[in-house]
Amino acid sequence: xxxxxxxxxxxxxxxxxxxxxxxxxxxxxxxxxxxxxxxxxxxxxxxxxxxxxxxxxxxxxxxxxxxxxxxxxxxxxxxxxxxxxxxxxxxxxxxxxxxxxxxxxxxxxxxxxxxxxxxxxxxxxxxxxxxxxxxxxxxxxxxxxxxxxxxxxxxxxxxxxxxxxxxxxxxxxxxxxxxxxxxxxxxxxxxxxxxxxxxxxxxxxxxxxxxxxxxxxxxxxxxxxxxxxxxxxxxxxxxxxxxxxxxxxxxxxxxxxxxxxxxxxxxxxxxxxxxxxxxxxxxxxxxxxxxxxxxxxxxxxxxxxxxxxxxxxxxxxxxxxxxxxxxxxxxxxxxxxxxxxxxxxxxxxxxxxxxxxxxxxxxxxxxxxxxxxxxxxxxxxxxxxxxxxxxxxxxxxxxxxxxxxxxxxxxxxxxxxxxxxxxxxxxxxxxxxxxxxxxxxxxxxxxx
Ligand code: ACO
Numbered sequence: 001x002x003x004x005x006x007x008x009x010x011x012x013x014x015x016x017x018x019x020x021x022x023x024x025x026x027x028x029x030x031x032x033x034x035x036x037x038x039x040x041x042x043x044x045x046x047x048x049x050x051x052x053x054x055x056x057x058x059x060x061x062x063x064x065x066x067x068x069x070x071x072x073x074x075x076x077x078x079x080x081x082x083x084x085x086x087x088x089x090x091x092x093x094x095x096x097x098x099x100x101x102x103x104x105x106x107x108x109x110x111x112x113x114x115x116x117x118x119x120x121x122x123x124x125x126x127x128x129x130x131x132x133x134x135x136x137x138x139x140x141x142x143x144x145x146x147x148x149x150x151x152x153x154x155x156x157x158x159x160x161x162x163x164x165x166x167x168x169x170x171x172x173x174x175x176x177x178x179x180x181x182x183x184x185x186x187x188x189x190x191x192x193x194x195x196x197x198x199x200x201x202x203x204x205x206x207x208x209x210x211x212x213x214x215x216x217x218x219x220x221x222x223x224x225x226x227x228x229x230x231x232x233x234x235x236x237x238x239x240x241x242x243x244x245x246x247x248x249x250x251x252x253x254x255x256x257x258x259x260x261x262x263x264x265x266x267x268x269x270x271x272x273x274x275x276x277x278x279x280x281x282x283x284x285x286x287x288x289x290x291x292x293x294x295x296x297x298x299x300x301x302x303x304x305x306x307x308x309x310x311x312x313x314x315x316x317x318x319x320x321x322x323x324x325x326x327x328x329x330x331x332x333x334x335x336x337x338x339x340x341x342x343x344x345x346x347x348x349x350x351x352x353x354x355x356x357x358x359x360x361x362x363x364x365x366x367x368x369x370x371x372x373x374x375x376x377x378x379x380x381x382x383x384x385x386x387x388x389x390x391x392x393x394x395x396x397x398x399x400x401x402x403x404x405x406x407x408x409x410x411x412x413x414x415x416x417x418x419x420x421x422x423x424x425x426x427x428x429x430x431x432x433x434x435x436x437x438x439x440x441x442x443x444x445x446x447x448x
Contacts, residue, residue, distance in 0.1 A: 004130045005172030005367065007139070007376040010063040011336050011385055012055050013162040013323045015394045015426050017044045018402040023157055026399035034157045039250025043324035044161050044394075046147045047405055048412060048420050049433040052083040053094045054445055055163035056145040057432040060095055061447075063141075063165040066384045067375045071102040075138030076129050076168075078109040080119030080328040082357075083146050084193070085443075091145065094443075109140075115191060116246055117357025119144030119164070119328035124363075126168040127176050140168035146327035149406060151200045158249050160324025164332045173372025173381070177350070179230055180366035182222030184215045191358035199413045208358055209252060210292050215362035216256055216354060217288075220263050223352075223364045236264045236271035240366070241349035242338055243312050246331040246356040247320035253334075256354070257313045258301035262291075276304040315341040322391055331355050336385060343382040347371040395426050416441045424448045 019042055020034040034040055046055070056079065064071055077099075079091045090111040099107055108129070112121035119142065126140030145163035150156045190208035193201045227235040237243070237260060245253045265272045265280045272280070283297045291297055318337040320326070326333050331353060338351065346369045356362045374380055397405070412418065419436045427433060427448050436444040 001130050001135065001170035003171050003175040004127050004178070005168065005175035006166045007169045007172045007174075007372075008063060008067045008069075008167040009164065009332075009336060009339070009381050009385060010059050010066065011162060011164045011319070011329075011333060011387070011390075012059040012062065012431075013044045013319075013326070013390065014046050014050050014055070015428065016047050016397055016405075017042050017323070017394050018397050018399055020157060023399050023402070026403075027156070037251065038157060039254065039321065040157060040324060041321045042396075043157065043159055045149065045159060045402060045405065046161050046409070047426075048408055049422065049424060049427070049435075050161075051085065051434055052081055052145040052147055052163070053085060053091055053443065054432040054434055055147075055161070056091060056095060056143045056165075057098065057445060057447075058430065059145075059163040059165040060098055060141065060143060061432070062430060063167065064098070067167065069139065069167065071099045072104045073138050074099060074104065074107055074141050075136050076108045076126055076140040077143070078122035078125050078140070079111045079143045079145065080113075080117075080122040081111060081145050082113055082115050082118055082193070082327050083199070084196070087196070091143070095143065114361045115357035115359050116146075116248075116325075116327045116330055117355055117361040117363075119332060120355035120357075120363055121361075123166065123168070127178065130168055130170060131178065142166040142168060144326075144328035144332055146329055147199075148325045148327045149199055149409070150203070152403075155203050155205060158325050160320075160326045160330070162319075162323055162326035162329040162333055164329045164336065166332065173370050173376055173378050175368050175370070177366040177368050180223065180226055181363055182219040182224075182226060182365075183361075183363040184218035184222070185361045188358070188360050190360060197414060199409070211358065211360050212246075212248075212252060212356050213256065213259055213292055214288075215356055215360055216259060216364075217263060219354065219362050219364035220260055223366075224267070234268055234271070236268065237261060237308060237312065238271070239350065240352045241312065241346075242316060242342075242351045244316045244331060244334045244338060244351060244353045245313070246354060247317070247334050248325045248330070250317055250321050253313065253317060253320070254302060254309060255298060257309050258298070258305040261305040261308065262297070262301045272304075279304050319387065319391075336387065339378060339382050340385065340387040343378040346378055393428065422446070
């Protein structure tokens with residue numbers, strides 16, 4: 001199979017959200033901390049009728065219907081998620097309800113978990129399958145689904161929720177350059193979920209920021225090395241049109257891109273312009289560790305990378321800023337934003353993605369885009385996803401109502417023997433919702 005990659009995509013996020021400006025005031029944080037400091041506008045969250053399973057049922061059904069894919073045509077289904085509902089039974093098995101109905105139970109794949117990286121692991125599994133000798137000619141389907149919630153405190157505004165589905169196959173408009181991948185994996189306690197009775201992570205915020213940037217540097221180094229070996233010339237930011245980052249909050253994405261520019265400067269100063277050379281010069285002798293702590297470097301590199309950021313990154317930031325951190329779906333929601341904003345200009349362009357999952361696992365990889373053919377064309381993908389429509393039809397909850405929802409969800413997490421309000425009035429038609437968890441912890445869903 002040639003040009004294996006993503007043929008079709010769809011995204012779902014809850015219609016319920018809270019404004020960061022309102023949350024900031026409610027939390028007693030200084031004005032601008034969440035909006036300018038973190039760079040976030042809005043945060044989506046699941047109410048008691050939605051969870052990672054309902055969101056993934058919704059997005060998979062929607063993708064199959066909108067692109068007219070016969071469920072029998074799916075040969076592999078992989079889910080990436082870090083939201084634990086069951087320690088044994090995979091989310092994939094819940095999704096099998098859709099396929100069993102059509103008589104298709106011959107579907108490989110289960111769930112992949114490591115913080116925000118599981119979706120990338122799932123995607124690589126599907127791409128590798130289509131490229132392998134065990135491929136049976138059918139499509140792969142990848143689902144990234146997460147509800148990111150934090151305990152009260154500084155991390156709470158960096159939550160979010162969404163599910164994304166991606167159809168994988170040959171001759172894709174979004175093709176993998178499979179040889180161009182750089183990974184960095186190591187053992188760190190930056191963000192983890194050791195308390196199985198709680199949905200909330202244990203997080204060392206500052207450490208997680210540094211780990212993210214260190215992993216980015218390392219992946220970029222390996223990526224550039226492989227590019228040079230393969231292409232025979234040095235890689236620099238000018239060799240890709242867009243850069244897409246895992247987006248816990250927008251400020252970290254800004255810092256990440258400026259860090260790549262600093263890397264370019266260190267490797268080959270002639271690849272950056274004169275102003276950048278002059279402003280970054282004083283920092284060229286810092287050790288790695290010093291460079292992560294230097295506020296002056298952060299400021300200088302953000303300043304000199306601003307025009308490039310506006311061109312190469314800004315178009316990817318819409319959904320992460322509006323919805324928040326969607327964990328496994330976060331990187332792909334940034335990519336969806338790019339398709340939404342630029343679908344008519346992407347043909348022939350290279351796009352670099354950086355996936356990060358705490359703990360930690362990270363990969364930088366490369367996609368090559370072409371217009372594709374209906375229904376698997378960039379323009380049709382943009383139309384089907386209807387990002388503007390979905391953002392516009394949301395309902396803003398006041399912070400008090402958001403906090404009350406979080407409290408209720410704390411009680412519901414891991415609980416049995418309850419029925420939900422079954423109130424689906426805010427959900428759009430076709431959305432799945434949770435109706436009941438019975439005395440055996442079995443979960444029941446209905447479709448609006
Ligand atoms: N106006 C403008 N900016 C402000 C204001 C204000 N009133 N107040 C603060 N800021 C700025 C700060 O200067 C800082 O920006 P800087 O880093 O450019 O200096 C930013 O807002 C955040 O303020 P901090 O004091 O650093 O925030 P705090 O430490 O309270 O929390 C954190 C931020 C650590 C990101 C927290 O939200 C968190 O732990 N989140 C979860 C972990 C996370 O997302 N990690 C990222 C990678 S791992 C993953 O994906 C889960």
